[in-house]
Amino acid sequence: MENNIKPCLAVKVGSMEMRNPVMTASGTFGYGWEFSDFMPLETLGAFIVKGTTLAPREGNPYPRMAETPSGMLNAVGLQNKGVDYFVNNIYNMVKGYGSNLVVNVSGSQPEDYAEVARRLAPLDGVKAIEVNISCPNVKQGGMAFGTTCAGAEAVTKAVRQAWPRTLIVKLSPNVTDITEIARAAEGAGADAVSLINTLMGMAVDVERRRPMLSTVTGGLSGPAVRPVAVRMVWQTAKAVKIPVIGLGGIASGRDAIEFMLAGARAIEVGTANFINPAVCVEIVDWISDWCVRHGVKDINEIVGEI
Amino acid sequence: MKKAADFTLTENRRLTDRFSLLTLKGDIPADVQPGQFVQVRVDNSKTTFLRRPISINEADPATGTLRLLIRRAGDGTNALCDLEPGAVVNMLLPLGNGFTVPADKSTRILLVGGGVGVAPMMMLGRVLKDNGLQPEFLIGARTAGELLLIDEFRKIGTVHTATDDGTSGEKGFAHQHSVLACAGRWDKVCCCGPAPMMKGVAAAARSIGADCEVSLENMMACGLGACLCCVEKTVAGNVCVCTYGPVFNVKELTW
Numbered sequence: 366m367e368n369n370i371k372p373c374l375a376v377k378v379g380s381m382e383m384r385n386p387v388m389t390a391s392g393t394f395g396y397g398w399e400f401s402d403f404m405p406l407e408t409l410g411a412f413i414v415k416g417t418t419l420a421p422r423e424g425n426p427y428p429r430m431a432e433t434p435s436g437m438l439n440a441v442g443l444q445n446k447g448v449d450y451f452v453n454n455i456y457n458m459v460k461g462y463g464s465n466l467v468v469n470v471s472g473s474q475p476e477d478y479a480e481v482a483r484r485l486a487p488l489d490g491v492k493a494i495e496v497n498i499s500c501p502n503v504k505q506g507g508m509a510f511g512t513t514c515a516g517a518e519a520v521t522k523a524v525r526q527a528w529p530r531t532l533i534v535k536l537s538p539n540v541t542d543i544t545e546i547a548r549a550a551e552g553a554g555a556d557a558v559s560l561i562n563t564l565m566g567m568a569v570d571v572e573r574r575r576p577m578l579s580t581v582t583g584g585l586s587g588p589a590v591r592p593v594a595v596r597m598v599w600q601t602a603k604a605v606k607i608p609v610i611g612l613g614g615i616a617s618g619r620d621a622i623e624f625m626l627a628g629a630r631a632i633e634v635g636t637a638n639f640i641n642p643a644v645c646v647e648i649v650d651w652i653s654d655w656c657v658r659h660g661v662k663d664i665n666e667i668v669g670e671i
Numbered sequence: 672m673k674k675a676a677d678f679t680l681t682e683n684r685r686l687t688d689r690f691s692l693l694t695l696k697g698d699i700p701a702d703v704q705p706g707q708f709v710q711v712r713v714d715n716s717k718t719t720f721l722r723r724p725i726s727i728n729e730a731d732p733a734t735g736t737l738r739l740l741i742r743r744a745g746d747g748t749n750a751l752c753d754l755e756p757g758a759v760v761n762m763l764l765p766l767g768n769g770f771t772v773p774a775d776k777s778t779r780i781l782l783v784g785g786g787v788g789v790a791p792m793m794m795l796g797r798v799l800k801d802n803g804l805q806p807e808f809l810i811g812a813r814t815a816g817e818l819l820l821i822d823e824f825r826k827i828g829t830v831h832t833a834t835d836d837g838t839s840g841e842k843g844f845a846h847q848h849s850v851l852a853c854a855g856r857w858d859k860v861c862c863c864g865p866a867p868m869m870k871g872v873a874a875a876a877r878s879i880g881a882d883c884e885v886s887l888e889n890m891m892a893c894g895l896g897a898c899l900c901c902v903e904k905t906v907a908g909n910v911c912v913c914t915y916g917p918v919f920n921v922k923e924l925t926w
Contacts (some may be wrong), residue, residue, distance in 0.1 A: 395897035399914075402672050430891070430892055434718060436721055552789035587720060639893035640721060
């Protein structure tokens with residue numbers, strides 16, 4: 366009898382209510398329309414659009430990508446057309462997907478982040494912003510703010526004053542103790558933290574005797590980083606009271622449940638979208654089936670069970 | 672409309688030890704264009720994480736027949752070249768923008784393919800011919816034995832050849848061939864091959880006043896315009912080869 370009851374998958378992050386815990390990671394799902402031929406976008410709990418900066422950015426030179434064992438390195442470098450282009454040209458196209466719209470925000474100094482947030486604030490359809498203090502692929506800012514408590518606090522504080530709705534801070538794994546940074550973001554007013562961004566890595570073409578990436582180093586993503594991410598989510602969930610959003614190599618419903626048991630309230634799917642553009646739908650369905658199999662009526666029951 | 676679909680391999684013709692021609696059956700969207708590509712999931716290689724972008728060699732939505740010409744370049748393409756008939760292959764298709772088919776039937780058009788770059792020229796030549804044009808081909812390879820699908824190209828139009836070692840046609844690279852040096856002979860040149868060859872063809876086309884389109888093959892992850900990895904620097908800034916291309920008019924490029 367109980368098996369026929371559809372489990373409740375709804376979760377809440379800050380004031381953002383999601384129909385399920387599955388989100389798409391910034392920079393891996395474009396603006397959503399790239400994937401609309403493959404899946405109904407309204408099945409997502411939320412989708413996070415590409416990192417947006419105050420001024421347009423051309424990103425790093427090609428080559429920006431290298432395939433690695435169970436993963437890939439990227440060095441895109443936040444290529445985007447800037448926040449004003451998003452506000453004037455993209456927002457109207459992406460606000461009506463029937464899912465929560467989240468904008469990932471990047472900058473070179475705290476005031477840049479805050480100014481982007483200020484320009485997004487009038488757009489009611491943007492339910493949350495995810496502040497990226499963890500990009501390993503830009504020279505200024507980015508990860509620099511995510512590797513010290515003072516940096517994380519400065520950016521979070523500045524954005525908090527400019528942004529009225531849900532504020533997520535995206536953390537870098539390239540630190541000694543990620544829980545300290547998470548606590549700094551929490552103390553400065555973050556509603557949630559998401560982790561992990563990519564791990565810094567490098568690959569060499571031994572025939573050409575040259576680095577695979579134009580920038581030499583880049584960010585590693587994919588299943589190769591998953592155990593590191595699960596460990597950091599587990600540690601962070603025990604260290605903060607705000608929700609933790611888990612990401613890093615999630616490619617299946619099994620992986621999503623793994624992160625939730627370790628403490629994630631919601632999860633983001635990144636690199637897996639490149640290989641299976643309908644993977645998010647499959648993950649939502651698998652989570653639902655898992656709940657039925659395990660007699661879980663509400664997905665929130667299992668968060669942080671470990 | 673793009674879709675993800677399972678295809679079944681019906682034939683694997685090993686053209687040489689480096690090249691295989693795969694014939695597959697499946698559901699092909701009717702709007703497929705010459706010059707578009709597919710993203711193939713490589714299930715039979717443990718070391719291959721991402722899909723492999725492969726040019727469409729020929730596609731017939733009516734019969735559901737798709738052909739892919741593949742060069743052994745690494746683990747992923749090796750695994751594809753080793754597939755046996757009956758294998759199920761998942762792909763995303765059709766991706767990107769193809770070559771422009773001129774509306775004017777009197778357009779004198781040369782299709783230049785180097786190495787595995789001959790792949791898209793088959794469907795392009797056939798479609799041009801179906802549209803009443805008379806394309807000619809310039810096919811380049813290292814050696815005569817690696818001039819791929821040459822008999823099939825001859826059924827569509829005149830074929831000129833260039834080989835690095837001079838075993839067929841003119842000795843040298845395709846872009847150095849005399850057929851490209853004739854001022855006023857061509858209105859349009861379409862090209863796919865190694866980057867140095869395409870740059871040479873673009874320069875030759877410019878010097879004889881011909882319009883020129885090239886198909887790029889920058890490394891890509893998604894093939895859908897999301898990862899921003901396969902960018903090419905253009906006059907309009909960095910754009911994705913997978914969605915703005917893979918076919919570009921050379922006027923758009925910074926070559």
